[in-house]
Amino acid sequence: MASLYPAYPRQTFIALRTLVWKETHRYLRIWVQTLVPPAITMSLYFIIFGSLIGSRVGPMDGYSFMEFIAPGIIMIAVITNSYTNVVSSFFGAKFQRHIEELLVSPTPNYVILAGYIAGGVGRGLFTGLIVTIIASFFADLRIHSIPITVSVVFLTAVLFSLGGFINGVFAKKFDDIAIVPTFILTPLTYLGGVFYSISLLPEFWQKLSLANPILYMVNAFRYGILGSSDIPLGIAYTLIIGFITAGTLLSLWLLNRGTGLRS
Amino acid sequence: MREVYARPRNVSNTTARLARDHRPCIEPAQGDTFIAFDCRPAVLDPVHAIMNALSLRQLNKTYAGGVTALQDIDLEVPPGDFFGLLGPNGAGKTTIIGIIASLVRPTSGRVEVFGHDILTDAWQAKSNIGLVPQEFNFNQFETVSQIVLNQAGYYGIDRRTALERAERYLRELDLWGKRDANSRELSGGMKRRLMIARALIHEPQVLILDEPTAGVDIELRRSMWDFLRGMNERGTTIILTTHYLEEAESLCRNIGIIDGGRIIENTDMRSLLAKLKSQSFILDIAGSVSDFPTLSEFHAVPVGERTMEVEVYGDQTLSHLFAQLNAAGVDVTSMKNKSNRLEELFVRMLDNRAQKTTPRTR
Numbered sequence: 001m002a003s004l005y006p007a008y009p010r011q012t013f014i015a016l017r018t019l020v021w022k023e024t025h026r027y028l029r030i031w032v033q034t035l036v037p038p039a040i041t042m043s044l045y046f047i048i049f050g051s052l053i054g055s056r057v058g059p060m061d062g063y064s065f066m067e068f069i070a071p072g073i074i075m076i077a078v079i080t081n082s083y084t085n086v087v088s089s090f091f092g093a094k095f096q097r098h099i100e101e102l103l104v105s106p107t108p109n110y111v112i113l114a115g116y117i118a119g120g121v122g123r124g125l126f127t128g129l130i131v132t133i134i135a136s137f138f139a140d141l142r143i144h145s146i147p148i149t150v151s152v153v154f155l156t157a158v159l160f161s162l163g164g165f166i167n168g169v170f171a172k173k174f175d176d177i178a179i180v181p182t183f184i185l186t187p188l189t190y191l192g193g194v195f196y197s198i199s200l201l202p203e204f205w206q207k208l209s210l211a212n213p214i215l216y217m218v219n220a221f222r223y224g225i226l227g228s229s230d231i232p233l234g235i236a237y238t239l240i241i242g243f244i245t246a247g248t249l250l251s252l253w254l255l256n257r258g259t260g261l262r263s
Numbered sequence: 264m265r266e267v268y269a270r271p272r273n274v275s276n277t278t279a280r281l282a283r284d285h286r287p288c289i290e291p292a293q294g295d296t297f298i299a300f301d302c303r304p305a306v307l308d309p310v311h312a313i314m315n316a317l318s319l320r321q322l323n324k325t326y327a328g329g330v331t332a333l334q335d336i337d338l339e340v341p342p343g344d345f346f347g348l349l350g351p352n353g354a355g356k357t358t359i360i361g362i363i364a365s366l367v368r369p370t371s372g373r374v375e376v377f378g379h380d381i382l383t384d385a386w387q388a389k390s391n392i393g394l395v396p397q398e399f400n401f402n403q404f405e406t407v408s409q410i411v412l413n414q415a416g417y418y419g420i421d422r423r424t425a426l427e428r429a430e431r432y433l434r435e436l437d438l439w440g441k442r443d444a445n446s447r448e449l450s451g452g453m454k455r456r457l458m459i460a461r462a463l464i465h466e467p468q469v470l471i472l473d474e475p476t477a478g479v480d481i482e483l484r485r486s487m488w489d490f491l492r493g494m495n496e497r498g499t500t501i502i503l504t505t506h507y508l509e510e511a512e513s514l515c516r517n518i519g520i521i522d523g524g525r526i527i528e529n530t531d532m533r534s535l536l537a538k539l540k541s542q543s544f545i546l547d548i549a550g551s552v553s554d555f556p557t558l559s560e561f562h563a564v565p566v567g568e569r570t571m572e573v574e575v576y577g578d579q580t581l582s583h584l585f586a587q588l589n590a591a592g593v594d595v596t597s598m599k600n601k602s603n604r605l606e607e608l609f610v611r612m613l614d615n616r617a618q619k620t621t622p623r624t625r
């Protein structure tokens with residue numbers, strides 16, 4: 001990659017458009033598997049934690065429990081769906097070997113990456129939107145800052161799509177695409193201050209929570225919607241953008257090496 | 264008046280050499296028209312007619328597991344060729360093709376497609392190759408037309424052209440009726456044809472097919488042969504691997520034989536056939552086989568008390584054999600032709616090689 005400007009700009013754009021549409025079409029076609037489950041799960045969260053239990057929990061950080069958890073639950077949907085979309089689509093392409101269609105073509109690696117990330121971001125934001133609409137039936141969500149809300153949710157979707165991509169590159173069997181979401185992503189998300197403010201935790205656990213990157217995203221997003229956060233926004237943005245940069249560089253490096261793709 | 268072609272100053276030596284190979288360069292004499300620049304179009308315009316379609320240099324591949332699949336592969340395929348890569352299972356055919364198609368990383372060596380390096384000039388090199396792989400690699404959930412249209416997109420082909428070509432190639436390959444079927448609903452033969460359509464959608468100069476007729480019935484095999492011949496006549500360079508000598512014989516102009524990761528033979532079809540095409544004759548003789556003379560040019564083995572088997576190669580004649588037998592005083596009472604399959608000889612050729620302890624130097 002001598003220059004960032006593609007040598008065949010028009011063709012490169014067509015390749016990107018093809019891949020983005022293909023990835024989008026994929027999750028729309030299987031919408032029963034991709035878009036409905038988060039809608040159902042998240043509705044249950046709202047009903048059980050928000051309405052039933054939440055009414056007894058009392059206010060959190062000065063907001064009703066329902067209001068407090070809504071942003072976090074939207075984030076859970078965005079994070080898991082971005083990640084899952086890319087990891088399953090990319091691993092599926094490797095498994096069925098139709099990734100070879102791309103590898104033999106002149107499509108540059110950064111277009112391959114961008115195409116898959118676009119799919120993940122698309123599905124993440126789409127489900128995020130669905131969950132937001134559902135949430136609005138349960139809580140009165142007035143968005144405090146649209147730019148912050150939108151940028152945080154978008155960057156988070158990008159970041160977790162990258163995570164899914166890297167997972168997909170290394171995955172050799174179907175188990176490998178479930179390990180990270182189950183053992184790392186889910187615990188970190190649930191401990192990422194979705195259901196509680198970390199100020200409730202003893203000091204040690206507060207400190208430990210600060211090592212969890214998802215905490216920053218959930219709080220930044222909550223700030224966007226409610227206007228309150230446990231952590232400074234600047235740190236959240238720096239962290240997310242830092243991780244995105246690292247993830248992008250790692251992904252491109254892996255693609256150029258052909259890790260998991262070219263024997 | 265003669266036309267004399269000479270090298271203009273700004274054309275490099277190699278380019279001029281290429282030009283010379285394709286247009287006669289004659290020493291200018293008195294009265295000749297001296298056309299200094301006339302060799303340039305021949306050099307610069309039909310680049311494809313001069314460069315090798317494919318050039319592999321010193322390719323080596325050792326897989327991560329430690330299997331050395333290729334050793335020092337050098338191969339040149341001229342434009343317009345119909346090249347057959349033959350070899351037994353595990354010889355390294357798919358590995359070579361994988362490297363050309365960027366699916367396998369070579370341990371060392373270079374690949375150029377019409378002079379474009381597959382690594383440094385990837386867009387040009389890859390746009391010139393169409394690959395029909397050995398194994399099906401479709402997205403199970405995509406339809407026939409989605410598969411070819413997406414592939415067109417990956418090559419940067421605009422939608423309208425892609426739609427036109429998709430219709431043309433799907434019709435040509437008799438898949439138009441199946442355009443909305445999912446790839447998993449196709450029969451094996453249809454899948455093969457779909458892989459061909461997909462490989463042609465960007466109209467590559469070089470079409471590479473890895474065992475295209477494996478698992479294909481005779482009728483379809485014949486029609487695929489006709490199709491490939493037609494493509495080749497219209498200018499596409501075709502490289503295919505096969506196990507069937509009959510297929511290679513009927514299609515290919517040049518042949519490379521690969522075994523154990525090395526090219527052991529690289530020649531034109533006719534020479535190979537001359538080498539391979541031998542007939543075996545069973546001779547019943549009047550005397551005992553122990554009296555049978557050692558023939559200087561023929562390979563003869565006893566197969567019974569009074570029966571010999573003699574092998575006669577394509578460039579040898581029967582009268583020559585009989586002259587030798589007469590001279591040795593052997594009476595032949597009867598003779599029959601032992602039908603000898605090309606395949607058997609091919610196998611023997613590979614066997615002979617395996618028995619040799621010293622590596623072959625070519």
Ligand SMILES: Nc1ncnc2c1ncn2[C@@H]1O[C@H](COP(=O)(O)OP(=O)(O)OP(=O)(O)O)[C@@H](O)[C@H]1O
Nearest residue numbers: 263326328330332351352353354355356357358359
């Ligand atoms: N991905 C791989 N990892 C490790 N070894 C491999 C891999 N692919 C092929 N090999 C080995 O490399 C050698 C050459 O295999 P290759 O597939 O190129 O043979 P082939 O000539 O295409 O055989 P066939 O006619 O059976 O298709 C074999 O010993 C094979 O086991």
Ligand SMILES: [Mg+2]
Nearest residue numbers: 356357397473
């Ligand atoms: Mg093979």
